[in-house]
Amino acid sequence: MANKENPSYFLWERFKNGDDDAFYRIYDQYFNELYSYALNFSKDQDFIKDCIHDLFLNLYKYRKTLSSTDNIQYYLLRSLRRLLHKEGTKRNTLLHDEQLLHLNDIPVVSLEDEIIANETKKENFKALADVMKKLTKKQREALSLKFEHNLSYPQIADTLNISVESARTMIYRTLKELRKAIKKGKTSNSILLFFMLRNRI
Amino acid sequence: MENNEVKKAYDILADEKFSIDSTVEKIENKKESETEELELASTIYSFLTSYKKTPSSQDKENVRAQLRSSIQQDKRKKTLARWAVAASFLIVMFSVWQVQRTVDTSDFDILVETMQLSQPDTATQLILQDGRQVLIAEEESKILYDEKGENITIDSTQKITQSLENKKPVFNTLVVPYGKRTQITLADGSKVWLNSGSKLVYPATNTGNKREVYIDGEAIFNVAHIDNKPFYVNTKDFKIKVLGTVFNVNAYEDDNNSGTVLAEGKIEISSNNNTLFNNEKRTILPGTRIVYNNNTERFEESQVEVKNYLSWRDGYLILEKEPLETILKKISRYYNVDIELQNAAIGKETFSGNLNLRNTAEEVLNIIAETTQIKLNRENNKLIINLN
Numbered sequence: 001m002a003n004k005e006n007p008s009y010f011l012w013e014r015f016k017n018g019d020d021d022a023f024y025r026i027y028d029q030y031f032n033e034l035y036s037y038a039l040n041f042s043k044d045q046d047f048i049k050d051c052i053h054d055l056f057l058n059l060y061k062y063r064k065t066l067s068s069t070d071n072i073q074y075y076l077l078r079s080l081r082r083l084l085h086k087e088g089t090k091r092n093t094l095l096h097d098e099q100l101l102h103l104n105d106i107p108v109v110s111l112e113d114e115i116i117a118n119e120t121k122k123e124n125f126k127a128l129a130d131v132m133k134k135l136t137k138k139q140r141e142a143l144s145l146k147f148e149h150n151l152s153y154p155q156i157a158d159t160l161n162i163s164v165e166s167a168r169t170m171i172y173r174t175l176k177e178l179r180k181a182i183k184k185g186k187t188s189n190s191i192l193l194f195f196m197l198r199n200r201i
Numbered sequence: 202m203e204n205n206e207v208k209k210a211y212d213i214l215a216d217e218k219f220s221i222d223s224t225v226e227k228i229e230n231k232k233e234s235e236t237e238e239l240e241l242a243s244t245i246y247s248f249l250t251s252y253k254k255t256p257s258s259q260d261k262e263n264v265r266a267q268l269r270s271s272i273q274q275d276k277r278k279k280t281l282a283r284w285a286v287a288a289s290f291l292i293v294m295f296s297v298w299q300v301q302r303t304v305d306t307s308d309f310d311i312l313v314e315t316m317q318l319s320q321p322d323t324a325t326q327l328i329l330q331d332g333r334q335v336l337i338a339e340e341e342s343k344i345l346y347d348e349k350g351e352n353i354t355i356d357s358t359q360k361i362t363q364s365l366e367n368k369k370p371v372f373n374t375l376v377v378p379y380g381k382r383t384q385i386t387l388a389d390g391s392k393v394w395l396n397s398g399s400k401l402v403y404p405a406t407n408t409g410n411k412r413e414v415y416i417d418g419e420a421i422f423n424v425a426h427i428d429n430k431p432f433y434v435n436t437k438d439f440k441i442k443v444l445g446t447v448f449n450v451n452a453y454e455d456d457n458n459s460g461t462v463l464a465e466g467k468i469e470i471s472s473n474n475n476t477l478f479n480n481e482k483r484t485i486l487p488g489t490r491i492v493y494n495n496n497t498e499r500f501e502e503s504q505v506e507v508k509n510y511l512s513w514r515d516g517y518l519i520l521e522k523e524p525l526e527t528i529l530k531k532i533s534r535y536y537n538v539d540i541e542l543q544n545a546a547i548g549k550e551t552f553s554g555n556l557n558l559r560n561t562a563e564e565v566l567n568i569i570a571e572t573t574q575i576k577l578n579r580e581n582n583k584l585i586i587n588l589n
Contacts, residue, residue, distance in 0.1 A: 027265060035256040049264050057271050089517045092565070094554035096573040097522055121244070128248045136521075138506075147249040178245050 006070035016063050023063075026072060027056055033073065034080050037149065040141045041084045042093065051083050058083075077149060078159055124182045131181040139174045146171055323537075325381050327355070328374040329363050330405070342383045344375070350388040350405035363405065371405040377418070380537025387412075390425035391432065394514045397534040398453065419451045421514050424466075435473075438493045439500075442469040449510045453534075460492035462510040474498055518556040525550050528569070529586065536562035539583040547575055547588055 014022035038048040157167040325337040399418020426445025434441040436452035446466025452459035471482040490505040509519040526548035
């Protein structure tokens, strides 16, 4: 089923056959993405680093018996998710919900430079951040899988163990909530902002 | 890059099945509203993608270095392991022999020991129809019935037999006190995991045309599928009909609400309060939690994350926005520890996350205390929770 046209397929095959160089290349290529994905599950950076370490260690140890793939990103995300869940249950991660709301892991800081001055965008991002805090873990993860990691709906459904329909509905509803949040703060700057965004990219 | 982002913005629009005419606010200029929506979508998209913290390159390097050394270690271990196999074989043989020697003399010792733990609320009890009370001291125990229900094995060390007349249904009772848990395999092959503070009455045999149990407390059932022989679970407030499924029942008689969560298969649930006007019978599918509301005398359904309700069986709790008072009750039962909450307001505060029940009750409560302004005090074998 793996598409041999895809260069990822060969990278993975070389790794499986014992090429250490390929192994570390995969690590370098996907580390950041895996790290940011793991942030959906835990704020504990040490925990995340440990899990990523364990993930790659296990991949290396059992590389001969792994299945082939042409989508390394998808394979790694799913494996990491399983590991995070399994290890997560061994830890005590209980937090007072009040605290969870205040934990600032949402950097409204990383805005593109030219737009930093724009108050509307800052306000919108803050409103969106507030809505994000109220979503369930699964909803946040679904959004992350779709927009940060660009997974398709069937892939999202498979990762979250829900039906494709549920995945679509979940993202649709969550986006609706986000839209509601910023629709409130409409100013006449909006059109200007839109053109600024379009031209900037 | 521009095409990609605009395309993604349209993606959001398409997902929303947006149609300009359905916009709530009356905007006169059609073109303007379309632009506005596009801009909204674009804002959301750029928010979602700029959202995450990227790890520092230092972190990346650190983990990489750690990975390298772990791989080295593993390679070294593998060569050592080959030598160790021969040695461990000898050790295993030796200790098996040792155990064989002691097992023969200990049956009597075990009986004597369990008889001394005669306080009914500290040892798990298995009560047979002839009145015999078998005491089980282990915190986590396993009971296995053979097909006829005549031979019962407890933790592979105790063996009990009971004689059963063929036609009459025989019931046994299992009492699991606070602080203990038991897993029991019934004569029909069904498995039940009982949580602390639970009582199960069940048929010892596999005869008759129906299987029926009664539970007060909490248990996870994995019911063996037998054609034409439905399995019934009775609680104080409701009755469940099962054909072969996995589900959790939470029905403590001293709780206000009771309910069940279905993991696999299909069950039919009916209220015990069946009057002419209120004959509620519902069939539920996996992923559903159904709770019997004592006040309205109705069932309430919701879709839930099933593993949150089965996790206690594996020794941990997954909590999602759960009020402190419920958490304390669960901990109190699981560990058999008296916990007094002296401030009702903090009882309503909610918590989310994982709790590993392998720790002691005090350790677990300290974890909770760390994240908020509660103080934990010990007083006469009781744990007191108060506001700091």
